[in-house]
Amino acid sequence: xxxxxxxxxxxxxxxxxxxxxxxxxxxxxxxxxxxxxxxxxxxxxxxxxxxxxxxxxxxxxxxxxxxxxxxxxxxxxxxxxxxxxxxxxxxxxxxxxxxxxxxxxxxxxxxxxxxxxxxxxxxxxxxxxxxxxxxxxxxxxxxxxxxxxxxxxxxxxxxxxxxxxxxxxxxxxxxxxxxxxxxxxxxxxxxxxxxxxxxxxxxxxxxxxxxxxxxxxxxxxxxxxxxxxxxxxxxxxxxxxxxxxxxxxxxxxxxxxxxxxxxxxxxxxxxxxxxxxxxxxxxxxxxxxxxxxxxxxxxxxxxxxxxxxxxxxxxxxxxxxxxxxxxxxxxxxxxxxxxxxxxxxxx
Numbered sequence: 634x635x636x637x638x639x640x641x642x643x644x645x646x647x648x649x650x651x652x653x654x655x656x657x658x659x660x661x662x663x664x665x666x667x668x669x670x671x672x673x674x675x676x677x678x679x680x681x682x683x684x685x686x687x688x689x690x691x692x693x694x695x696x697x698x699x700x701x702x703x704x705x706x707x708x709x710x711x712x713x714x715x716x717x718x719x720x721x722x723x724x725x726x727x728x729x730x731x732x733x734x735x736x737x738x739x740x741x742x743x744x745x746x747x748x749x750x751x752x753x754x755x756x757x758x759x760x761x762x763x764x765x766x767x768x769x770x771x772x773x774x775x776x777x778x779x780x781x782x783x784x785x786x787x788x789x790x791x792x793x794x795x796x797x798x799x800x801x802x803x804x805x806x807x808x809x810x811x812x813x814x815x816x817x818x819x820x821x822x823x824x825x826x827x828x829x830x831x832x833x834x835x836x837x838x839x840x841x842x843x844x845x846x847x848x849x850x851x852x853x854x855x856x857x858x859x860x861x862x863x864x865x866x867x868x869x870x871x872x873x874x875x876x877x878x879x880x881x882x883x884x885x886x887x888x889x890x891x892x893x894x895x896x897x898x899x900x901x902x903x904x905x906x907x908x909x910x911x912x913x914x915x916x917x918x919x920x921x922x923x924x925x926x927x928x929x930x931x932x933x934x935x936x937x938x939x940x941x942x943x944x945x946x947x948x949x950x951x952x953x954x955x956x957x958x959x960x961x962x963x964x965x966x967x968x969x970x971x972x973x974x975x976x977x978x979x980x
Contacts, residue, residue, distance in 0.1 A: 663714040666694035666934055670704030670721030671810050672859040673750060673879035674916055677948050678721050681938045684947070691930045700859050701810030709734035712923045718931055720919040723750065723810030723879065728979045741922035741973040745935065745964050748942045749954040751880035751905035752814050752912030754893040760872040761796050763788075764894040767911060771823030773800050774854045776847040779827045783849050796873070800853040803864045804877040807856075814914045815877055816846040819895070822911065865890055880905055881952025906954050915956070922971050932971070939968050 668678055675698040686693040699707065701722045708720035709730060720726075726744065734742055754765060772778045772791045788795035805811040824845035825831040833841035848854045857864045861878040865886045868876045875893065880900055883892055892900040895911050904910040918938060925931050941948040944955045956964070966972070 664929055665692045666719065666928055666931055667697075667717045668694055668719040668721060669697045669699045669707045669717045670719075670918075671701045671723040671916070672698045672805075672861055673723040673809075673811055673881065674721035674747070674918065676881060677747065677916075677941075677951060677953055678719075678918070678938070680948060680951055681934065681941055684941065685930070685934050685937050691933070694934065698859050700806065700808035701813070702808040705730045705733075708919065708921070709737055709739055711737045712739055712921065716921075718921050718924045718928050719935075722917040722919060724813045724914065725917060726919060726974070726979070728976060731974065731976055731979060735976075739921055739923070741971075743920040743922050743967060743971050744974040745918050745920065745939065745967055746915045746956055746960055747918055747938055747953070747964075748916050748948065748956050749905060750914055750916050751900045751910050751954070752811065752818060752914065753878060753880045753883040753900040754819075754895055754912070755868065755876045755878070755883050755890045755900075756874070756893055757868045757872040758889060758891050760868075760874075761798070762891075763796055764897065765795075766823070766896050767819045768823035768826050769795065770895070771820045771845075774802050774804070774848050775820060775824070775844070776849045777844050779824070779830050780844050783851070783853075786853075798873045801855070801871060801874040802853065802877065803855045803857045803867045803874060804848070805856075805861075806858055809859060811861075811877070811879060812848075814912070816848075818912050818914060820848075821845045879952075880954070884952040902954055916953070919974075920971070922973055925971055932968075935968055939964055 675696065678696055682694040682696060685691050701724055704720045704722070705726065708717045710716050726742070731742060754770065769791055772785060773788065775783060777783065785791050785800060787797055787799055789797040804815065830841070830844055833844065857867065861882045864876040864878050865882060868874055869889050876890070883890060883900060898904050898910045900910055900912065905913045918935070920935055940946065942953060942955055943949070949955050
């Protein structure tokens, strides 16, 4: 009798497994869309979720602000109701992350650029006004600027024309896509002004990335976590401090903080949209195609996201910068066909 029960249990589990695979790994056990990822994209995803579920039209999506890197780990863990459907990202997915997805059975990842953002460098409105360049920002927050230990305590230690007060920079953590963008769009630009350091990119890539991307850990750079609103609060409390976060948070708090010009360019909508501002970057969402048609409303939510990102859409009013028309047209095709991203496209 025991052997018969064991056989029946195994047969039942096998049948369940087949059904689960047939439904894209979901098993039909979840009705809400689950979203993880970037703190920068989070408020835009939340606005879309509110519109998507308005008046009970659809179940309200579940959103988690985990940071881009943390979200990728969750998103790429596999398919099934226990894994996210969408990853918000303030940078493009890395080849190693797409490989992790595919290794874990997430074989069809759809990449959608939802708009543009800027890495805003900001200060409190009451603070001493000054401007910066990528090389000055790099010298202020790098752990080893140009390979040497960072001993700068004040901004004036970097350049006599800068204020004579302590370097105190509140910025994103290592798990954040905003940190990745900061290191690549601003720090590295400053770092490669030194020819010897620039040459390391070809001769010793690990050392190059260490010198150009690692931030100091002696208290001058403060990891403020994934809550960019906290940085805004810190700036208001410490007028001589500097904050680094997504443009949308600057746009939403202009009553208390202002952008610091970088290379003479203010972080404004027009400057970021045109690419004139040094810290401009695209924002993305990544969709698990295997969940489309299984998790109710997933494709409709994604379509709402794209529709809301037009120049006169509600996401732009919330601080998003609309992608160029050519990019938006391409993204509409990707959403319509749910075209998976190819690894070759990341090389």
